[in-house]
Amino acid sequence: MDLLALADFNLVARHGGFGKAARASGRPKATLSRRVSELESSLDLRLFERGARTVKLTQEGRALHERTAALLTDLEQTAAAIASGGDKPRGRLRVSAPLVFSQTAMGKLAAGFALKYPDVRLEITTEDRSVDMIEEGYDLVIRVNPDPDETLVGRILMRDQLVVVASPTLKRPKGDRAVPTVVRGASDMSPVWDVTARGRKVRITTDPVLRLSSLIMVRDAVRAGVGAARLPVSLVSRDLGAGKLIHWGDVDGPPIALWALYPSRRLLSARVSAFLDFLKGAFPSGTPEELAALID
16 A cells, blocks of 8 residues: 555545645645545545535545554654654644633743743644544643543643632622522533532532633632632632632532543654653642642
8 A cells, every 4th residue: 555645645534625635734736636546546445525515535435544544643753753863852743722721821831841842843722622633633632531532541730629719708698598609601500519618518509690601701700709609729729828719618529630641552752752741840749739830
């Protein structure tokens, strides 16, 4: 099998069309089309269904893409490692990170990494959705409490904890009276919050007065005294220490775990190893306070 033709096929499959692949790679569209046609002829298979405006993988094409994309990436990384002496981080490094972590800490982390490893071209994409690392070309993803995935391996960078906080100006109602609250998104419909305060289990009845899409927005609204909220310790640690917010209790439930993940079948390149070590250096103990130190 022609590996160059196979690489061009995976390029087109990854980008969803010959035109998009040509623009992304700088390769002529006609060359990509010719090489894919040659691959189809050599395999005696149709890999794409070609419409007037769209290109879609056939069942055979999808199977070939799923089984060869990671292998080609491993070959490329192996060749790059050998060519660079094997131990010097260099080349493009694509990372997907969650929104709040990116907004609060990733700018400083990325800048520090870029200064330390000037031969690496780091690209950070901010999104909370579950990305397909192979399909979308990511080297590493950072996720909060990710679902188990046998195709991925990784390590926990840090653990955090949700707490209920409020402004000192907000008076906590007595008894079962509802507390005005600020919540993230329209999906949080919890009528009560179970918390532990001073060793006692407490239930807080909620009255959501604001629904916001970002935890940073939620924190700012709580600072203004609109209502109480459930927020990570790392995001409110300084405000609690300064007395700008009051701790009402720890939210019951599992801790928040921030993971760095990469494909289990992929050879771990020098640049990915360097980035993982850099993150480990930023969070040596994996505590919320270490993340809080990066937040302005």
